[in-house]
Structure formats: structure tokens, C-alpha cells
Amino acid sequence: MRTQVGIIGPAGLMLSHLLHRDGIESVVLEKHSRQYLEERVRAGVLEQGTVDLLVEAGVGERLKLQGLVHHGVELSFGGRRHRIDFADLTPGRAITVYAQQEVAKDLINARLDAGGRIHFETHDVSLHGLDTSKPGVRSRVGDIECDFVAGCDGWHGISRVSVPEGALRVFERTYPFAWLGILAEAPPASDELIYTYHERGFALFSMRSSAVTRLYLQCAPDEDIANWPDDRIWEELRTRLATSDGWHPAEGPILQKGITGMRSLVVEPMQFGSLFLAGDAAHIVPPTGAKGMNLAIADVRVLARAIAEFYRTGRRELLDRYSATCLRRVWKVQRFSWWMTSMLHRFDSLDGFDHRRQLAELDYVTSSRAAAGSLAENYVGLPLD
Ligand code: DHB
Numbered sequence: 001m002r003t004q005v006g007i008i009g010p011a012g013l014m015l016s017h018l019l020h021r022d023g024i025e026s027v028v029l030e031k032h033s034r035q036y037l038e039e040r041v042r043a044g045v046l047e048q049g050t051v052d053l054l055v056e057a058g059v060g061e062r063l064k065l066q067g068l069v070h071h072g073v074e075l076s077f078g079g080r081r082h083r084i085d086f087a088d089l090t091p092g093r094a095i096t097v098y099a100q101q102e103v104a105k106d107l108i109n110a111r112l113d114a115g116g117r118i119h120f121e122t123h124d125v126s127l128h129g130l131d132t133s134k135p136g137v138r139s140r141v142g143d144i145e146c147d148f149v150a151g152c153d154g155w156h157g158i159s160r161v162s163v164p165e166g167a168l169r170v171f172e173r174t175y176p177f178a179w180l181g182i183l184a185e186a187p188p189a190s191d192e193l194i195y196t197y198h199e200r201g202f203a204l205f206s207m208r209s210s211a212v213t214r215l216y217l218q219c220a221p222d223e224d225i226a227n228w229p230d231d232r233i234w235e236e237l238r239t240r241l242a243t244s245d246g247w248h249p250a251e252g253p254i255l256q257k258g259i260t261g262m263r264s265l266v267v268e269p270m271q272f273g274s275l276f277l278a279g280d281a282a283h284i285v286p287p288t289g290a291k292g293m294n295l296a297i298a299d300v301r302v303l304a305r306a307i308a309e310f311y312r313t314g315r316r317e318l319l320d321r322y323s324a325t326c327l328r329r330v331w332k333v334q335r336f337s338w339w340m341t342s343m344l345h346r347f348d349s350l351d352g353f354d355h356r357r358q359l360a361e362l363d364y365v366t367s368s369r370a371a372a373g374s375l376a377e378n379y380v381g382l383p384l385d
Contacts, residue, residue: 017111189247
């Protein structure tokens with residue numbers, strides 16, 4: 001079997017779609033089932049540039065209808081909420097709340113409607129000849145010979161570990177906490193997201209629709225979800241999120257709960273020979289700020305352009321610059337996710353000085369136009385180019 005680009009993993013669905021629009025053939029191999037990708041609960045905040053790209057690429061119909069456009073977020077501390085006004089500060093830009101699995105559905109539908117080849121539940125993928133110009137992808141589907149391989153299969157995927165030892169360098173930061181997240185059948189009690197710093201730990205109020213609230217609580221890194229019966233979750237959320245004006249989240253049946261780990265990871269370079277790494281295969285951000293999928297989409301846009309340029313002109317400059325181009329943006333987004341995480345969480349190792357410094361930082365960010373503007377421009381998304 002032959003194709004131009006062999007793609008491993010779900011972040012590659014967008015790459016496959018963008019390549020198709022440029023007349024370039026690809027095959028996507030994915031270890032999970034279609035149902036799993038369409039149902040797994042992940043973050044749900046899309047940057048303005050991500051939304052624009054999905055719409056431009058013709059996969060934004062449902063997003064435009066069902067996405068919730070937000071022109072600001074709130075930061076809560078000391079029992080009070082403070083709004084960061086994106087419309088004013090960025091100016092005119094916004095974020096859209098639309099769940100990651102909905103983006104996956106839209107992309108899978110678009111690819112299958114266009115006759116795209118996606119092989120779900122393909123577990124036994126191995127990569128060959130990555131240091132040649134004719135790399136191969138082997139699996140139960142058969143041997144696929146291609147010109148390029150895109151490794152979009154996450155940090156635990158096979159792509160990155162197929163690179164010879166020593167060719168990549170990993171930069172890492174772990175955090176001494178995790179998030180316990182729930183989806184609740186309860187109408188969101190606020191129109192916008194609320195990031196809360198509380199002495200008992202971080203909490204986040206978010207939503208998925210007019211009937212479903214999404215909430216997160218900082219918890220221990222090795223937390224066992226069994227220790228968190230629904231009553232305990234609601235009590236903790238109430239304690240951390242409630243503000244002195246009497247606001248509190250609406251409660252309802254918990255539809256889903258899970259624990260999200262917190263790590264910052266970057267691998268450099270994001271390329272080895274004919275293999276290009278994109279999304280979580282190359283970097284992980286802690287969830288604060290919801291940048292994971294946005295970064296993956298930014299990577300594949302750079303890669304799609306570079307591959308299209310190669311087939312159109314034979315020139316490799318954009319391919320050669322792929323890693324450097326992506327890493328400039330990746331590191332800025334890493335910085336932002338690390339900063340939001342550091343500002344908003346309780347660290348057991350920190351003392352009274354740090355606690356007051358965190359409160360001063362929150363006070364500064366919510367009272368200085370320059371500081372609020374910096375948060376806002378990063379939150380709505382740095383330019384893709
Ligand atoms: C959501 C997740 C995040 O990590 C975040 O910063 C904001 C919102 C969410 O799932 O809605």
C-alpha cells in the first residue's frame with residue numbers, strides 16, 4: 001500500500017483533512033475505536049484561531065451552531081469575582097466552549113464523507129525507515145509506504161518512542177496535584193468560566209451547554225476517585241467556588257467523573273528524518289487554560305502547509321523549519337499554562353510569603369489593564385503564524 005502521508009493518532013484527523021483540501025493523500029491509523037474518540041471527555045475551550053481555522057476548513061458548521069462564544073472569563077479569589085474582558089482587551093476576540101469530542105466527531109465525519117481512510121482500533125503500529133525518504137508504517141492493516149509520517153498519537157503513543165535514543169531531548173515539569181473533573185446535569189449558574197484560587201485549592205467552573213456544567217477541583221496527584229463520593233465533591237466545590245455575593249454553582253446529578261494529571265513536557269526537536277511529531281506526541285501542557293487541543297491544531301496547520309509546499313514546489317524549507325516554527329509557539333503556550341497553574345493552585349511546599357504573592361499576582365492581573373491584557377491575549381490564543 002502507498003500513500004503520501006502516513007498519520008498516526010487522533011490529532012492527525014485535522015492534518016488529514018487539511019492535506020485532503022490540498023489534494024494530498026493520507027491514511028490515518030488510530031488505536032482507539034471511533035466511539036471512544038467521539039465520547040471521551042476532555043477540555044472544551046477553543047481559541048479564536050482554532051475556531052477560525054475549523055470554520056475556514058469547512059468543519060465548523062456544528063461548532064458555529066452549538067459552540068458557546070465567551071467574551072471573557074472570571075478570576076475568583078478572596079470570595080470575589082473579577083472579570084477579564086476579552087472583547088475590550090484583545091480586542092474583539094473570543095473563545096468558544098465546544099467539547100473536544102465534538103471536534104473529533106466533526107473531523108471523522110468530514111474525512112469519511114470525503115472517502116478518507118481512517119483505520120480505527122489499530123493497535124500494532126510500528127514505524128520503519130524514519131531516517132530515509134521512504135518511511136513505512138506497518139500494522140494489521142498492512143505495510144504502508146509513504147513520503148512522510150505524522151506522529152499525532154499522544155505522549156504514550158508509539159511515534160515518539162520510535163525515534164532512536166539520544167535524538168530527542170525532553171524538558172519536563174511535574175506538579176504536586178491533579179484535577180478531579182465532573183460533568184453535571186445542571187444549568188450553568190454563570191455565563192462565563194470562573195477560575196478560583198482558594199486556600200483549600202484551585203477550582204474551575206465551566207460548562208458544556210445550557211443544561212450541563214463542567215467543574216474541576218484541585219486534588220492530590222495520586223487521588224483515588226473512590227474517595228470522592230458525589231456529596232463530598234459538591235461540598236468541596238461549594239466551599240471553594242461560592243463568593244460573598246451569594247453566588248454558587250447549580251447542582252445536579254453527576255454524569256461523569258475523572259482525574260486529570262498535571263505535567264508540562266516538551267520534546268525537541270519535533271522532527272526526526274521523515275517523522276514529524278505534532279500535538280501531545282511532542283508536548284503536554286497542564287490543563288489550566290485548556291491549551292492542549294489548540295496547540296495540536298496549531299502544529300498540524302504548520303505541518304499541512306509545509307507538506308503542501310513540498311508537493312507544490314519540491315521545496316523543503318518549510319519542512320526543515322517545522323520544529324523551530326512550532327516550538328516558538330509551543331514554549332509560549334507552555335509558559336502561559338505553567339503561569340496560570342502556578343498562580344491559581346495551592347502548593348503544599350509554599351509558605352505564607354508565597355500565598356500572599358499569589359494573591360498579589362491575582363490582584364495585579366485583575367486591576368492592571370496591561371496585566372489583564374497579557375492574560376487575555378494568551379487565553380484567546382497567540383497568533384498562529
Ligand atoms: C475546561 C478545561 C480547562 O482546562 C480550562 O482551563 C477551562 C475549561 C473545560 O473542560 O471546560
